[in-house]
Amino acid sequence: MQSFTYTEPAALESAACNGGANRFSLPGIAAAGVGTLLAVSLIPEHPAPQGALFSAALVMAVGLAMAPMAAAFRDPKALLRTEHVVVLAPIYWLLLDLLQGAYSLDGIHWEQVETAFISIGLFVVAVWVGASGRVWKVPRSILKSVSQDFSPNTFLGLSVAAFVLGMLPFAIPTNFDVTEMLHYVGTGRWEAPWARGRLGGWDAFLDQLQYFGYVLPTLTVVVAHRSGWGNGRTLLCGGMAVIMVIFLAQSGSRRVIGVIFGMAFIIWVLTQQRLWTKHMLIAAAAAAALLVTLEIMLEYRNVGLAAVTQTEENQSIFKRDYLHVDDNFYRLCQVIELIPEYYPHTYHKYFVWVLVRPIPRVFWPGKPVDPGFDLPSAVGAKGVSLSTTVIGELYVAAGFIGIALGGWFYGRLSGMANQLLTQRTTFSALIIYATLTMSLFSGVRSMLELVLVNYAMLAWIGLSRVIICLRGQNNS
Numbered sequence: 001m002q003s004f005t006y007t008e009p010a011a012l013e014s015a016a017c018n019g020g021a022n023r024f025s026l027p028g029i030a031a032a033g034v035g036t037l038l039a040v041s042l043i044p045e046h047p048a049p050q051g052a053l054f055s056a057a058l059v060m061a062v063g064l065a066m067a068p069m070a071a072a073f074r075d076p077k078a079l080l081r082t083e084h085v086v087v088l089a090p091i092y093w094l095l096l097d098l099l100q101g102a103y104s105l106d107g108i109h110w111e112q113v114e115t116a117f118i119s120i121g122l123f124v125v126a127v128w129v130g131a132s133g134r135v136w137k138v139p140r141s142i143l144k145s146v147s148q149d150f151s152p153n154t155f156l157g158l159s160v161a162a163f164v165l166g167m168l169p170f171a172i173p174t175n176f177d178v179t180e181m182l183h184y185v186g187t188g189r190w191e192a193p194w195a196r197g198r199l200g201g202w203d204a205f206l207d208q209l210q211y212f213g214y215v216l217p218t219l220t221v222v223v224a225h226r227s228g229w230g231n232g233r234t235l236l237c238g239g240m241a242v243i244m245v246i247f248l249a250q251s252g253s254r255r256v257i258g259v260i261f262g263m264a265f266i267i268w269v270l271t272q273q274r275l276w277t278k279h280m281l282i283a284a285a286a287a288a289a290l291l292v293t294l295e296i297m298l299e300y301r302n303v304g305l306a307a308v309t310q311t312e313e314n315q316s317i318f319k320r321d322y323l324h325v326d327d328n329f330y331r332l333c334q335v336i337e338l339i340p341e342y343y344p345h346t347y348h349k350y351f352v353w354v355l356v357r358p359i360p361r362v363f364w365p366g367k368p369v370d371p372g373f374d375l376p377s378a379v380g381a382k383g384v385s386l387s388t389t390v391i392g393e394l395y396v397a398a399g400f401i402g403i404a405l406g407g408w409f410y411g412r413l414s415g416m417a418n419q420l421l422t423q424r425t426t427f428s429a430l431i432i433y434a435t436l437t438m439s440l441f442s443g444v445r446s447m448l449e450l451v452l453v454n455y456a457m458l459a460w461i462g463l464s465r466v467i468i469c470l471r472g473q474n475n476s
Contacts, residue, residue, distance in 0.1 A: 035063015036121030051101030130411020166213025252301025
């Protein structure tokens with residue numbers, strides 16, 4: 001594997017990427033396969049009790065992490081290679097709760113757990129296969145949008161534009177009343193006037209402007225790298241980023257906050273000339289702080305963040321003694337139990353559901369609201385949203401074949417992202433890389449997340465293309 005390092009002489013001297021073949025692909029496939037076999041062999045006869053799957057989940061996690069960690073041992077920045085992030089994602093989305101003994105698997109039997117572990121292993125192997133060999137070319141429209149870099153003042157102007165556009169979904173419903181906006185930012189996620197139901201109308205167009213705000217923490221890191229953390233530009237960008245994050249956090253969507261900070265973290269790491277111990281400590285502290293923040297959001301999203309200040313002195317703000325992700329593994333097992341024995345595979349309906357997501361419902365009132373199968377209704381849990389990760393979604397669509405094809409698709413996108421930075425050594429390219437990488441990480445939770453997070457990439461492309469066009473007019 002080539003060095004995960006840039007060669008641009010000034011700002012991008014050490015931003016890391018590699019578009020060549022990944023020498024850890026074959027070891028990754030082997031480790032994932034062995035980890036899957038060992039995990040299956042360690043499944044107890046009665047897997048339902050809380051903590052019963054710890055050993056199986058542990059060896060599975062080690063198998064998935066072995067190749068990325070080996071690459072990181074040679075070059076720590078290689079851990080942020082896109083396919084490495086994707087193959088590590090199931091550890092967070094599916095295995096972390098099992099490692100913590102977070103819940104019991106009521107009603108689940110050995111056969112469903114076995115199929116679940118095999119599904120995870122198959123998905124990861126397919127990602128490795130998809131990311132190896134000749135990868136897809138980066139679209140010319142994207143390459144054109146990242147062909148030029150900008151001055152610190154231009155990045156500051158782009159940050160201001162992103163902030164103004166990103167705040168409009170919160171300002172317009174309150175008639176730009178700052179006092180009212182600040183009041184509702186501390187309330188429950190369904191109480192604010194900008195809250196939207198499952199089926200949006202014309203207000204869906206306004207909601208899309210939030211994605212401009214996703215890039216603000218990332219732009220803050222870029223400006224800081226160019227001007228210094230104590231520079232006035234950086235402080236202004238940081239202030240706008242904090243305000244934007246607070247309003248986005250009001251929705252209670254933990255994955256949104258995780259994604260936007262993940263984007264900024266990727267750029268911060270890749271632009272370090274060399275990673276020292278202090279950088280590792282900062283990264284660990286930032287990750288811990290983010291996990292605590294996400295847990296607080298989960299605890300208080302229905303009553304509002306303002307309730308944190310009302311917690312009694314001797315009362316903990318946390319109701320759990322573990323980091324809750326989601327009961328994704330449990331729901332994956334339920335899907336395996338139900339399909340295809342009680343419900344048929346959905347096949348093309350799932351892919352249509354994903355592809356038509358960007359079409360506003362006002363233009364297509366009959367747009368599908370589910371992929372052809374509704375797990376909450378099937379298990380009698382109406383009025384809630386249950387996640388099975390993209391692995392469960394692909395299993396619902398077409399079983400093991402669907403999982404293999406979906407993993408291969410995620411691998412191809414990962415390879416394309418790696419190619420991006422070898423062709424354009426600009427901060428704009430770094431921003432697109434970080435966005436695509438985090439969209440794939442979030443996309444392991446659901447393929448819809450892959451679509452939605454990339455709206456932030458489109459927002460950045462739109463802003464940068466405007467600047468490029470203005471430059472062209474001034475030069476002509």
